[in-house]
Amino acid sequence: MNDIWDGIVQAFTLIYTLDSDLIKISLRSLQVTLSALAISCIIALPLAAVLTIQQFKFRRFMIALLNALMGLPPVVVGLLVYIVLSRSGPFGVLDLLYTTTAMIIAQTIIITPLITSIAHQSLRELWSEYHDLLISMNTSHTQRIKTLLWDARRALLTASLAGFGRAIGEVGAIMIVGGNIDNATRVLTTAIALETSKGDFALALALGFVLILITIAVNIGTHWLSQTESEGRW
Amino acid sequence: MFPLIAENLVVEFKGKHILGPIDLKVDKGDIAVILGPNGSGKTSLLKALHGILKLKIGTVRWSCSKTKSIGKQMFVFQTPIMLRRSVFENLTYPLLLREIPKAEANHRAAQWLDRIDLRASMQVPATRLSGGEKQKLALARALITEPQMLFLDEPSASLDGKTTYEIESLLQSCVSNGTTIMMSTHDIGQAKRLAKNIYFLNKGKLESIQPAKTFFIRPLSKNASKFIAGDIVE
Numbered sequence: 001m002n003d004i005w006d007g008i009v010q011a012f013t014l015i016y017t018l019d020s021d022l023i024k025i026s027l028r029s030l031q032v033t034l035s036a037l038a039i040s041c042i043i044a045l046p047l048a049a050v051l052t053i054q055q056f057k058f059r060r061f062m063i064a065l066l067n068a069l070m071g072l073p074p075v076v077v078g079l080l081v082y083i084v085l086s087r088s089g090p091f092g093v094l095d096l097l098y099t100t101t102a103m104i105i106a107q108t109i110i111i112t113p114l115i116t117s118i119a120h121q122s123l124r125e126l127w128s129e130y131h132d133l134l135i136s137m138n139t140s141h142t143q144r145i146k147t148l149l150w151d152a153r154r155a156l157l158t159a160s161l162a163g164f165g166r167a168i169g170e171v172g173a174i175m176i177v178g179g180n181i182d183n184a185t186r187v188l189t190t191a192i193a194l195e196t197s198k199g200d201f202a203l204a205l206a207l208g209f210v211l212i213l214i215t216i217a218v219n220i221g222t223h224w225l226s227q228t229e230s231e232g233r234w
Numbered sequence: 235m236f237p238l239i240a241e242n243l244v245v246e247f248k249g250k251h252i253l254g255p256i257d258l259k260v261d262k263g264d265i266a267v268i269l270g271p272n273g274s275g276k277t278s279l280l281k282a283l284h285g286i287l288k289l290k291i292g293t294v295r296w297s298c299s300k301t302k303s304i305g306k307q308m309f310v311f312q313t314p315i316m317l318r319r320s321v322f323e324n325l326t327y328p329l330l331l332r333e334i335p336k337a338e339a340n341h342r343a344a345q346w347l348d349r350i351d352l353r354a355s356m357q358v359p360a361t362r363l364s365g366g367e368k369q370k371l372a373l374a375r376a377l378i379t380e381p382q383m384l385f386l387d388e389p390s391a392s393l394d395g396k397t398t399y400e401i402e403s404l405l406q407s408c409v410s411n412g413t414t415i416m417m418s419t420h421d422i423g424q425a426k427r428l429a430k431n432i433y434f435l436n437k438g439k440l441e442s443i444q445p446a447k448t449f450f451i452r453p454l455s456k457n458a459s460k461f462i463a464g465d466i467v468e
Contacts, residue, residue, distance in 0.1 A: 136309040
């Protein structure tokens, strides 16, 4: 219990004093996660819309595969990205290993199937509602995709937040490809793992509380900005 | 664009015969009303003519090209499909699809809001309207594009007398503006008020095509006589 109490006190102290290390690590966490989230959304949302409205040969297989990939073990993703980016790997020449870019790549691979699957579920429901109308209005594929993405935007926001939650709490893959280097690739989760291994539970807990606070703040902020729960919204 | 000619039109769904073979011709300015018992194929015929349902065999021809004709026809469904947008945005949607400038689309939508008496609800989500208001909005959304051909599937099913009257007034005004109408209904009174020609459909077959004036006095088919008398049609 002492460790938990010390953790809470230390967390407030770190936040109150605007500890420079904490700020740097937190901002890096947000930078890596939000970059991965942006890239994932650019890939996942149109992909989910295409899977919803387009009939093609391996569509069902792709949907099943994406659903299966939602449970992709992050450590395995980290290992694969490590192999690909290591000096002897095909992209070794880019010298990306142990950089935040490598961490963003790993996180993007982890959360893209998750966002795609959740988005696909929402868009499929909307498409079954809109199908006859959009066909009767002779809309093009692009117009259908735009309409679905716009009208399902709040559900898609939830899908994106699920991706954010998965990415910001991720540790295995980014530890492998980022290396947890101080002032370079250390983020909140890897810092927590390090402090725990050093036996500094109070600091680890303090960082954990900060991580939880950031997650809650981003979720509340996003819902507030999008007015998800407002009267008259969907 | 006219006449609309259907030849040897047959529709099947999952191997089950739904409709046909049907031959018919619709001329410009017609108000063609399809009458028939439940399950006779009224909706399927409308959807097949509009191109939403695939034909097993047969053709639907317009005097102009398919691409040209498709942009000049609209369909109003029995259960109105509302976009998850405001009433106003539902009205501007088909205009913006046709790349009509936003200012012009807004101006036309505002005029239609007055015509269907929904100006006070213009920012309300369309899904929150009552059944009658939704049907009026769906009709206005179709008419705002000034279609040359309008398909309506039981446009006043389960609506009260006042709303039915409002919808019929809108239909009559759009016919006087040059729109041709093909609609299905169960309401014999409505068919009497609106129809120029009656198409009587039973078990997927077109049993008779008659001018409305003679249909209700001397129907050509026995089943049509029973239907008018309110008896069960075999």
